[in-house]
Amino acid sequence: MEEKKDSGKKNFLKIFYEEISRSSVTIIILAIVTGLILGGILAAATTKEIYEAFDESFKTGITESLKFIWKTYSSLFLGSFGNPKKMIASLSSGESAEMRKAFKPFLESLVVTTPYLITGVAIALGFQAGVLNMGGEGQLYMGSIIAGWAGWTFKGLSPIIHVPLALMVGVLAGALWGLIPGWLKAKTGSHEVITTIMMNYIAFSLSQYLITGPFVDPNEAFKTPFIEESAHLFRFFEDPLRLHIGFIIAILVAVIAWYVLYKTTWGFELRNVGLNPHASKYAGINSALVTILAMTVSGALAGLAGAVEMLGVNFRAVQSLTTGYGWDAIAIALLAKNHPLVVIITSMLFGFMRQGSRVMQINTGIPIDIISILQAFILFFIAAPSIIRTIYRLKEPKQTEPSSLISGSGEKI
């Protein structure tokens, strides 16, 4: 009897193991772990002290490398979440200054997450409808600068009117930047990947022109004036803490996007067009209209991200190079498999890494750019799950998964 029971237990474990190895969550976790390992190796391989340790003996080299990688990732963690011991100590002491200091990294990470979250939802929504919006960057730029314009032009308004007004014009600017490629895709069949990338560069040039020309601050070259106090987004805490209401807006955007996509007819149509534009056409869905709307909403959300960043953090536009939000947002959406609620988690992953990397650079001398490399590694393994399956000897999934997460349907609808 006992033997039988035992084998049953084994079976249960075996089934459990098989289920786990088939699950796509396992793939994502393993992809992140593998990415972190590769990133750690890269960080150690580009550090002089490690080579000196290897000169001494192989064993010290290995231990030093492990120590170094641990130091790198622990400072990444401390930089993004803050020190848990300090947090508890400050909470028990009850001093507000101490508390602010202890929770600053965590709250700052949320500030960094905000634009990632909104843009990530924007891109995910586009992907769900089968449009590859590569123009998040340009839409964000336009939303930011136009919201800024509304912020410093209108004076003497009440915040209740001024903030929504500035957000609204930013959203409209982003929507226009999404509408053009969407309309062109639906009406002429021009591939949205190319048109959105072109729209990005038009947005850069236009904002450069605006910052140096019509919008320039009379007292300072290459910068715009500051926005009015009345256009500032509400902040939850006193000054060094910058967490603003934009984060709540971002969460709301993700929840609303999830509701619209999965609980309304329009969302159903949108996802259907993304899955199969031809079949939806026969099902009586106006797929051209859905494509245009999806692209416009995607652009509008990216514009909102720019507007929130302007009114909540920057307060003025400065001539600068690209921010990289557009590209990162693609990674965030892919990592979340284009599910708006999962985007909340993946965007936090990116936002926290970005915030923590500053502390990491100070402590270990590893440049912030390692974050991009980590992102690329993780995406690489997620995009090609077969590689992860081969490395970790996982079972193939029962159903044949679509080989790619999304289909780049550049064809005319």
Next chain:
Amino acid sequence: METATKINKKIFRRAEKEKTRQHIIGIIFLAIAAFIWFVLARTTSPEADTLFVMTPGGSTVVSPDLKFNSLLMINILAVLSLGCGIFQYFKGFGKYTNFVLVLVGIMLTTSFLAWGARGGSINVGGMLRIMLMRSIPIVLGALSGILSERAGVINIAIEGMMITGALVGAMVGSLYGLWAGAIAATIAGGLISIVHGILSIKYKVDQIISGTIINIFTIGITSYIVTKILQEREWQYLNESGIFMPTGIPLLSKIPYIGPILFNHNPYVYTMYILVFVLTIALFFTKWGLRLRAVGEHPKAADTLGINVFGIRYVAVVLGGLLAGFAGSYFSLGSAGYFNQSMTAGRGFIGLAAMIFGNWTPVGALGAGLLFGFAETLATNLGLLGVPIPSDILLMVPYILTIIVLAGVVGRSRGPAASGVPYEKESL
């Protein structure tokens, strides 16, 4: 019966579309003529002369300068474009439309330059020479895109391959000399393209996603190496490669006008000429080219005929990567003499635009690259001319033109049919 009328309708619709296109282009020509006449000619005094200096600065071969009456020149060009516009609107140039479009564009810029330098001079020779140099990375990037897209693989990672090529070129060039740098950069581009090939051909990852991953990775790793290594004082000697010096081609460089502008450059320009020629031959006049294009248009049919679809795609993607890496090395070894994170500045994407603008042909890409290079040159020279157009606005022109071309309003541009679609071999 019914199908016959359907087909007739389709043909009729297409003809109608052609007609609208013809009219739109005619109206554009007329608008250009009107602009030259009403804006440029109106503000030019009849006495003013324009001097076009045709000798680029520093050239030993002196070409005679061109001097003419500004207003007369502007008027002649306005009449010519008016004629083109009328002919295009009523009769149409047919298959020469794009050629005439380029001609009218040249007329517009010439009259614009004549107007800008009225009562003064402008070094047109120098501008043309700089235009050619600025177009190198764009044209090479476009050629790289053509190779892989003609075989059915979209490559938006050209930018990433270029930036890697620029970095590798600068580092290897500093250590082992310029030629070694250029070769290493080429190989680096090729290695990255193998990743793109494996992801998009073997694992059938969406090609746009694969390109995005490579872009994120290469931009990250180059920036990482710069901050971690090249910015340290002790490693600075790794980023002092220097540049290829211009060497004139004997005889050809002595031809007045053409010589100093076209044939007195560094090796990148000559390589560009050769590559455009070789690729045109290879793609359109060889068996290999026919196979490659077949794979890009209809991989299933090609497979049925016994063509190795995957093999051809791999070769095309890797050749494209080699080209992109070489194009990247131009930034460090052909122009700056060192590596800088922002030096490619989206040229890979402009290269893609040039590829579309040139209708996926090497010669077309050369033309588009020259046009975009000219826009950049003009943008930097506007200040000298005292023209009240901000340079940032002029820098938008290539992108706007690309969107217009892609939308099929002016000139129709159509990519290979199976571009972007992973090929799945059917098992028996």
